[in-house]
Amino acid sequence: MASKMIMNTNLAGRIRNTNLPKSHGLMPLFEAVVNSIHAIEERGIDNADGLITINILRNPQQALPFNDKDALVSTDNVPEIVSFEIVDNGSGFNNANFESFQTLDSEHKGNKGCRGIGRLLWLRAFSNVEINSSFQEGNEYKQRSFCFSANRGIYSETLLSLKDAPAYRTSVKLTTFDSRYQKASPRLLLDISNALLDHCLWFFIRKEGAPKIQIVDDSKVISLHSLFKEQMATDLEAEKVSIKDWEFIFTHVKINSKLNPQSYIAYCAANRLVKNEPLKGKIPGFFGMISKDGLEYSYRCFVSSNFLDERVCSERTGFNIEEEIEGIFENTDISLKEIRESVISSLKNRLKELLKTNFQVGKERINSFVDQTAPRYRPIISKLSEEELAVDPKISNKDLELILHKKLAEFESNVISDGHKLISDIVDGDIETYKIKLETYLSNVTDIKMSDLANYVSHRKVVLDFLEMALKRTPDGKYVKEELIHRLLMPMGFDSDSVDTGKCNLWIVDERLAFHNYLASDKTLRSMPITNSTDTKEPDILALNVFDNPLLMSETNNTPLASITVIEIKRPMRNDAQESEDKDPIGQALTYIQKIRHGKTLTKSGRPIPRSESIPGYCYILADLTPTMEERCKMRDLTVTHDYIGYFGYNKNYNAYIEVISFDGLLKAAKERNRAFFDRLGLANT
Helix, strand or coil: CCCCCCCCCCHHHHHHCCCCCHHHCCHHHHHHHHHHHHHHHHHCCCHHHCEEEEEEEECCCCCCCCCHHHHHHCCCCCCCEEEEEEEECCCCCCHHHHHHHCCCCCCCCHHHCCCCCHHHHHHHHEEEEEEEEEEEECCEEEEEEEEEECCCEEEEEEEEEECCCCCCEEEEEEEEECHHHHHCCCCCHHHHHHHHHHHHHHHHHCCCCCCEEEEEECCEEEEHHHHHHHHEEEEEEEEEEEECCEEEEEEEEEEECCCCCCCEEEEEECCEEEEEEECCCCCCCCCCCEEECCEEEEEEEEEECHHHHHHECCCCCCECCCCCCCCCCCCCCCCHHHHHHHHHHHHHHHCHHHHHHHHHHHHHHHHHHHHHCCHHHHHHHCCCCCCCCCCCCCCCHHHHHHHHHHHHHHHHHHHHHHHHHHHHHHHHCCHHHHHHHHHHHHHHHHHHHHHHHHHHHHHHHHHHHHHHHHCCCCCCCCCCCHHHHHHHHCCCCEECCCCCHHHCCHHHCCHHHHCCCEEEECCCHHHCCCCCCCCCCCCCEEEEEECCCHHHHCCCCCCCCEEEEEEEECCCCCCCCCCCCCCCHHHHHHHHHHHHHHCCCECCCCCECCCHHHCCEEEEEECCCCHHHHHHHHHCCCEECCCCCEEEEEECCCCEEEEEECHHHHHHHHHHHHHHHHHHCCCCCC
16 A cells, blocks of 8 residues: 655745735735635624724834825825734634644635635735634633744744633734835725725625725724725626536626726636726727716626636636637637626626717717817728727827827728739739729728828918917017027928928928928038038028929020029017128028029039029018018018018019018918818818
8 A cells, every 4th residue: 555645845935936926915915804704704603793803003113194184095104014913703713724724725715715825925925924813612712822934834832721701803913014015015094995895895795795894094994894885886786697618607886986996807716806807998988987877987897607716826816717719629618808708798788878878979079089180080980980989088189199090000001902902803803893892992092192181281280370379479578589480490400311301391481392402491501512602601491493304404495404592580570670691681591592603503412503603592581570671671672562461572683582571471371372271171260
């Protein structure tokens, strides 16, 4: 007969190998409280007579909060927690329970889902445990006390016989909270109470109920039953659901959102919460809250089953269940995904009226955003499903744009893919089918182009709105500096080789400036590749346009092959235009043109331009028509515009067209040129 093998257990090593994430630092406390609930059940008294008290013990050397409210809502001045004491009037550490405590992985309370490793979690986050228990053993009354640590195991045990019947009382004191877990755990009384209620909520909603549980922090006390009543809605429903060969219970609960705003699926095992999974984002049209009788509630679905009981990991922080199952076990085993989808299907059915309403308000939110802010997305709205249109009406414009941008990118990607496939179908498919596919493809391409155009036009509207705002006088009575307007037209210190043309808004001045061979902003003349000038002067904005029309290349054609444009900007309402070179913007612009001509103008690639000394110039002066500015215009024989908000003329000595544009005139002309597009997109008055 083979002898029974006895294996030694290294307690410290076993504790070290017990997994407890830092985010689960209160799990040892939760385990102790659940043990107390079981002890009260084991004693056989009604839950109404059962009492569990949790005492929070803090560092006495740290400052205490100034008042009770501070300890509930703010961590300021709240001392760190060093220990917890859990006191109950359950069955206590009688011989059977003490023997079970000494046996790792004990099956003494296996029918309650206990795994016999709760005490290992205690020592994972706390350095020592002190236990004192008074109980009845048969006809005798006894008191047992002992300590428990990773290095010493059970020590300092005493067992006393008592003459008189004691009050049933067991105290489990978890001492010296490990700083790694302590820092990652809630510190406030209310937060700890809510976390404990979350973990033990199943005991409160089950038919048998829960014993009285209170948490004491100095002079402050929170009753979990009171907290439960504050948070709970009146309705609570349980539903039986079969998944393959297993039965699951879905318990639906509504929680007062002001006290606990999160909605989630709560996976339970052995009457304990094991894992939370947020519901937000999993059900289209469900935004995390349920309105009822003028109040808002978050939603919980507690999932329990023998299937979960058998597969909970030993530390009760998760399940040994695959997220998805493929292959030969696909039709027999159950995955987390299947359980989740079953819960979501149940919730969709229960919340169908709410979801229907939310679909509508979500769609209205998108339409409003597209109509007023982002018309570029209008072409794809009709292509989105009802569920894709179900956005939270409280979503920010930024987050909504990110969603729509992603949908647009997906749509564009599909169009490109369809285009490639369409080409292959020319050979493989029949002509009628191909025509239908081609018509659909061209319709989608048109939608994309409409979106691009809408985006471009709405960008222009934003730029003009910003320019209009920038031209207003600031609260201190001053006007913005010309640099702000300069940067709006084109970033300073860059040229066409170093800046994306999409960042330039020269269309505000003249649409033709989009076409150029070289463009520079606030660069010295000598740094420009188009001139041999050594001058360090810096035109505000300069553009060289080189025409590549073959007709202009003939030897008999005397038409210049290029043009130079200079834009000079003055501060709004600045009244110091004088004859000196640095104060006269018209003179400055003409001088720049001459310096470039005399430097023998080149193309950007370094090729000489024929008759460069005769290149025509275009000068745009952006300045308000102050008295001194008007004086400079008249001295140059410029003609006032019919609306008196600008001047124009031609200077034959410089072969340059000059246009002085007031900022009001600049804004007015730009708006008029784009008004038809704004009207088309419904942006004219937004």
